[in-house]
Amino acid sequence: MIVAALAVLLVLxxxxxxxxxLAASERWRPLAGGxxxxxxxxxxxxxxxGAYTMLARSVxxxxxxxxxxxxxxxxxxxxxxxxxxxxxxxxSDVRGQPVAQRTxxxxxxxxxxxxxxxxxxxxxxxxxxxxVAEPAxxxxxxxxxxx
Numbered sequence: 001m002i003v004a005a006l007a008v009l010l011v012l013x014x015x016x017x018x019x020x021x022l023a024a025s026e027r028w029r030p031l032a033g034g035x036x037x038x039x040x041x042x043x044x045x046x047x048x049x050g051a052y053t054m055l056a057r058s059v060x061x062x063x064x065x066x067x068x069x070x071x072x073x074x075x076x077x078x079x080x081x082x083x084x085x086x087x088x089x090x091x092s093d094v095r096g097q098p099v100a101q102r103t104x105x106x107x108x109x110x111x112x113x114x115x116x117x118x119x120x121x122x123x124x125x126x127x128x129x130x131x132v133a134e135p136a137x138x139x140x141x142x143x144x145x146x147x
Contacts, residue, residue: 023043023044023046024044024047026079029043029046029080045081045082045083045119046078046079046080046081046082047082047083048078048082049085049146049147050146051076051077051078051082052074052075052076052077052078052082052085052146053074053075053077054072054073054074054144055073055074055075055125056071056072056073057071057072057073057142057144058070058071058072059089059091059139059142061134062131064131066133066134067131067132067133067134068131068132068133068134068139069129069130069131070089070129070130070131070132071127071128071129072087072127072128072129072144073125073126073127073128074125074126074146075120075123075124075125075126076119076120076121076122076123076124076125077122077123078122079122080122081118081119081120081121081122082119082120083106083118083119083120084106084110084119084120084126085106085146085147086103086104086105086106086146086147087103087104087109087128087144087145087146087147088101088102088103088104088144088145088146088147089101089102089103089104089132089142089143089144090142090143090144090145091135091139091141091142092139092140092141092142092143093137093138093139093140094138094140096141099135099136099137099139100132100135100139102132103147104130108130109128109129109130110128
C-alpha cells in the first residue's frame with residue numbers, strides 16, 4: 001500500500017515537474033491540465049502559430065503621404081486558447097526582394113491594455129489595423145507570417 005502511494009506521488013511529481021513540456025504536446029496537454037486543476041498549478045499558454053488562419057489582409061495607402069494602412073483578420077483554429085500572435089509583415093518590390101520587414105508584437109497592433117489580452121479562444125476571429133511608414137522603394141507585394 002505504501003509503495004503504491006509513493007509510486008502515485010512520484011508520478012504526480014514527475015507530471016508537475018514536466019508540465020511545461022507536457023503542456024506543449026497536443027497529446028499530453030489535457031492530462032497536464034487535469035493534474036494542474038487538481039493541484040492548483042498553471043499551464044503556460046498554448047503556442048501554435050501554424051493554427052492561425054488568415055481570413056483577409058490588405059496593405060493600402062492610408063491617405064497620408066508616406067503611410068500605409070495594414071489590415072488583417074485571422075482566426076485561431078487551435079484546440080485551445082492562444083495568446084495574440086506576433087505578426088511578421090514583409091513588403092517586397094517588383095523583383096520580389098523584401099524592402100521592409102518587421103514583426104509586430106500584440107502590443108504594437110493592439111495597444112497596451114486592450115480588452116481580451118487573455119488571447120483568442122478556439123474558433124475566435126479578430127481584425128487588426130495599424131499604420132506603417134512606406135518604404136522608399138515601390139511596393140508591389142506583401143506577406144504575413146504568424147509567430
